[in-house]
Amino acid sequence: MADTILLRSIQIGSPRVFHDAEKQKDWTSAIIKHAIDGPVRVGLTNLDGDQQSDLVHHGGRDKAVLAYPHDHYSIWADEFPQIDWQDGAFGENLTLAGVNGADVCVGDIFEVGTCVLQISQPRQPCWKLSKRWGIPKLAVRVQQTRMTGWYLRVLEQGEIEAGQKMTLTERLHPEFTIDFANEVMFAKPRRREDDRRLAACPELSDSWRETLDR
Template sequence: MPELVSIQVGLPQTLGTDAAPNPMDQRWTTGFFKQPVEGEVWLSTTNLAGDGQADLKNHGGIDKAVLAYSAEHYPDWRSHLNHPELPYGGFGENFTVVGQTEADVCIGDIYAIGNARVQVSQPRQPCWKLSRRWRIADLALQVKANGRSGWYFRVLQEGAVQAGLAITLCDRPYPQWTVARANHIMHHDLSDRAAAAELARCPLLSRNWQEKLLKRGAPS
């Protein structure tokens, strides 16, 4: 049974300085730094209590209320990045889960976590802030290449959640659209316009991804 093993939240903060010669040290504002929380946390339709995003154009909102990431990826990342202490939340996720990866989770899946209900809306598309957080210039590109992206939830029913709760599948309307397959179409099958158009027609895929895929699938 999949399980929520850790919850992380964090509010935006400004780091660095404008005068820094190294771009990695220059001023930036981010909500990427998440800290684990104990006990119950209220999950609303837009985010977890105590959590926030700095860039509301590209992060947060109804379709990206919560970011989930598989704990099963951490051993490989810790070895590959030579960072044995890489903590849960290290990829900016709110929910660290066991028993699930991108190959197991599908667009539109509805899960019960305590008395909350969440639905998978899209894969996570890593941005430059992941690279900046760990000072590894190509880390976001590595995530796109290997597909260990995580996925976003929209919240269908608000409720209290906490680490240790089971993640129970309630409905799977689109078993053909795993997060792994959606990632592959978005990042690797760039010339397959038919596949892009087909995925874009999935009504439970986030609007942002639908729009991007429709542009690719449109006749030239």
């Protein structure tokens, strides 16, 4: 576990309509977010001022807050130098320093500000991330590299502010790191025993448990 997790920045956004010139079709997403200063209220399903356009696949109790490691952006900059990768580029609410997917686990509980947050699942990148940056293979590369980030549920509502530290207070499942969960979900061929083990984790999000059960 990293000694210190720093909350570098906080981002929020609202749904916008984009036009796909190739398919002559509009699509909607809140993936473009802007950084905010000062304290931000964290509710049970989102941060104040943050919205999701697709409430089937985003938001809700298990996906209230999206976090992404800042350290990954230097790796993406090497692979895709045409993009100026900045905090929030992946549509995350929290950009974190000093941590990656090997350092944190499903079920980990953190205190930050006056909030208590718990990791619920890795992020599963969708096509909208690729569309956002005009890189058709980006979502696939995120899956292949396992540099997905993760979602958090809110156990206690409160306020957070950029510059604060996240403190791990409880680790329930040290065997289920974010990296391991990604390896299980994206495994080809499927590893049934790992599917069953991870699906049995009560702190894993309902959607991931249902997928692994199938």
